[in-house]
Amino acid sequence: MARRENLWKTRPLFRPRQLLVLAYLLALVLWLARGFVGSAVMINYKLRGEMPQQTVLPADLTTESFAPYSSNEWWTPPDDDPNWYLSTDNDPHIYWQGQGYMETVRLYAGHRLPPGGVALYYLLPGQTDYTETQKVYATVTGTGEYTFDLGGRWVTGLRIDPDSVGGVPTLFGGIELNPPAPWYDRFLPSGGQWLLLLFVPALAAAAAALVLSFFDKEEPKD
Incomplete structure (x- = not known):
């Protein structure tokens, strides 16, 4: 009887393979929950009319160090399209002045030269500086x-830097706020998210197995 009790005490609560399966199942549940919660938040803002979905043309945006070729008689655009712009230094800006719930923003810009970094900055309520x-x-x-x-957030302003080198001829077509996307897009991981989903559960399972091993050691005999 004592031997049976001792075997019961030393039997591990979870085997390493079971911990690994549980970790991946938990990761899947959390990922799906994240997607459903994000969908609910997005639908709420959309029904309240607080999620702008529109294309904003260049004429409706404010630019800085980023000017149309037509603004300078000495500039020669690559072709006759009136939407050619030129960055006049290495820190050009495009501003959208408004507010709303943003998940994605798309910039339409065809560069004739490598643009370097293309980045977006956003303001949160109460902020004035990017x-x-x-x-x-x-x-x-x-x-x-x-x-x-x-990632889904309420913003009070956007700034887009279309290039980071200066002197780049750019065919600027405006920006699109919250462009339409299939409903399942939010459930598809990006490259970095795939890495997290693949490796974090395995590391968590290994850590849990290590911790449990300290509690599952056989008690010393008297």
Whole structure:
């Protein structure tokens, strides 16, 4: 009887393989919950009319160190399209002045030269200055399309830096706020998120197994 009780005490609560399966199941549940919560928040803002979904043309945006070729008689655009712009230094800005719930923003810009970094900055309620801590880098999602993922947040202003080198001829087509996307997009992990989903549960399971091993050791005999 004593031997049976001793075996019961030393039997591990979870085997390493079971911990690994549980960790991946928990990661899947949390990921799906994140997607459903995000969908509910987005629908709420959309029904309240607080989620702008529109294309904003260049004429409706404010620019700084980023001017149309037509503004200077000495500049010669690459072709006759009136939407050619030129960055006049290495820190050009495009401003959208408004507020609303933002998940994604898309910049339409065809560069004739490598643009360097293309980034977006956003303001939160009560803020007036753009900072590096609220910065999103673009993902190229098509020819002349740069998409910024803001993750779903209420913003009170946007600033886009279309290049970071200066002197770049750019065919500027405006920006699109919250462009339409399939409903399942929020459930598809990006490259970095795939890495987290693959490795974090495994590391968590290994850590849990290590901790449990200290409690599952056989008690010393008297």
